[in-house]
Amino acid sequence: MENWVLILGMLAITFSIRYSLFAFPDLRFAPVVRQGLHYVPTAVLTAIVVPGMLLPDGEHWQLSLDNAYLLAGLAAIAIAALTRHLLATIGGGLLVFFLLRWALGQLPI
């Protein structure tokens, strides 16, 4: 039940944001708000990615060479910086990730 409340709440919030300026054709954000919104994807996504690489389970630091999340994450960053190509980054990153996990014996096979 609470999950459906969550889903409907997320629907209301997400739709309100997306519809915000489609709904009011004459409304405009102040320049400082516009600038701030410009940094939201960078800040939020980085704040998810970096802990995801360094603390894969969300609790314990894994600054070690058998941490495939860290090594493949660094590889994905390099691919993204060089190619600026989303699919190449996803494909290359996953390839490195699974090769590492396979080589380190971390796959359930």
Added chain:
Amino acid sequence: MTRSQEFTQGARDMLPMLLGAIPFGIIFGSLAGAAGLTPWQTIGMSLLVFAGSAQFIAISLLGAGVGLAVLLLTTLVVNLRHALYSASLQPHVRHLPKRWRMPLAFWLTDEAYAVVLHRYAVSDTSPNKHWYFLGAALAMYLNWQLCTLVGVVFGQSVPNLGAWGLDFAMLATFIGIVVPMLRNRPQVAAALVAAAVALACHDLPYKLGLLAAAFSGILVGVVLERRAAFMVEEVV
């Protein structure tokens, strides 16, 4: 171009985005159960919310036992960027009736925004560009629903799926989105500060570290951008 040509072209131009979203959608569908969503709730979230990053963050926070208020606040922060897309595309859709603007807004994802903006930037006078928007948006939407469904079914039949570390596809996707954005000093600083704060605050209750990191990164980005603009003015 005719309406159906615009519609088809929009859907076709989304193909790379669809491919990129496939692992994302399947992984969402397969991981949502472990976070406590029933199969119908998982499908319902994809149908009603239709926001990949927000859905992922919601199930990861849900799995960690985070409360409803923080979940909704996080959804707000994570999706704030859509207000920019809404602002940016608004001049192109303001002439449309509400029955068009509402569904197009509902389907306004990062991917659709990028592709549709590109179409509107072409200086032909086609009166049917909103059909291109609709085609691109619907392709993304149907793809997301299908992938969620595959994930729900596949995830149930392979209970060991979580041990494969498929969640790395999400990190790789976010990396592929963020790194090309780091083209100037304020953006790089925003990323570095957000990362440092997220790491420093990772053990805060209810993952409040994510919110702290987001607001710190945004603040630093804006301050540096304003300072850079100020210094240019001084030199001139």
